[in-house]
Amino acid sequence: MVKKILIVQGGGRARGNTAQLIDAFSKGVCDAGHHVEVISLIQNEVKGCLGCNACRYEKLCIQKDCFNDLVSKIKEADLIVLASPLYFWTISSRLKAFIERFYCIAQVDPCPPLGHYEKYPIKDCALLMTSADHYFWTFEQAVSYYQFTLINYIGFRDKGMLLAGDCGDTNGTPPKKNR
Numbered sequence: 014m015v016k017k018i019l020i021v022q023g024g025g026r027a028r029g030n031t032a033q034l035i036d037a038f039s040k041g042v043c044d045a046g047h048h049v050e051v052i053s054l055i056q057n058e059v060k061g062c063l064g065c066n067a068c069r070y071e072k073l074c075i076q077k078d079c080f081n082d083l084v085s086k087i088k089e090a091d092l093i094v095l096a097s098p099l100y101f102w103t104i105s106s107r108l109k110a111f112i113e114r115f116y117c118i119a120q121v122d123p124c125p126p127l128g129h130y131e132k133y134p135i136k137d138c139a140l141l142m143t144s145a146d147h148y149f150w151t152f153e154q155a156v157s158y159y160q161f162t163l164i165n166y167i168g169f170r171d172k173g174m175l176l177a178g179d180c181g182d183t184n185g186t187p188p189k190k191n192r
């Protein structure tokens with residue numbers, strides 16, 4: 014079955030390491046016959062949630078940015094792939110802002126399980142990340158956030174993580190293995 018895959022790029026560099034990882038991933042899933050769309054959060058600005066609650070439940074956000082136009086793409090996607098460079102040991106603020114705005118796709122749950130307040134559309138989800146360092150703990154905070162928020166709380170189904178350490182720095186310093 015052909016799947017609709019929505020990749021959300023939270024990195025800032027159009028030809029950077031994360032973009033290259035996205036390209037490789039996209040080629041693989043396209044070759045397997047699936048449909049891929051990449052949304053750049055540089056080209057589609059999404060601000061953080063204001064916490065005004067005007068969107069509860071499933072109403073549009075009052076903010077005038079690109080998020081409301083992305084809601085239909087999120088709802089139609091079978092798999093949402095979150096992609097980001099590692100910034101200060103976690104996902105980029107752009108990607109975090111995008112996830113905060115899931116507040117307006119939440120649905121009322123009349124009987125939420127312990128620790129939950131609402132329910133969300135059920136989606137497959139994956140995480141793609143790049144970083145300069147490559148220690149065993151390099152992606153720990155990002156993975157923890159992904160697993161706790163996207164998988165345990167929102168309820169997306171984890172389809173895996175591609176965590177590419179040692180990609181070199183954004184100032185042009187090459188990966189450590191090439192120095």
Ligand SMILES: Cc1cc2nc3c(=O)[nH]c(=O)nc-3n(C[C@H](O)[C@H](O)[C@H](O)COP(=O)(O)O)c2cc1C
Pocket residue numbers: 024025026028029030031032097098099100101102103143144145146147151180181182183
């Ligand atoms: C603001 C900033 C913060 C960063 N923080 C980290 C970090 O905490 N750990 C790390 O290993 N690399 C860090 N890096 C390096 C990037 O994660 C790495 O170069 C990444 O592959 C860049 O992806 P891009 O080319 O898609 O922008 C940081 C880079 C920037 C610009």
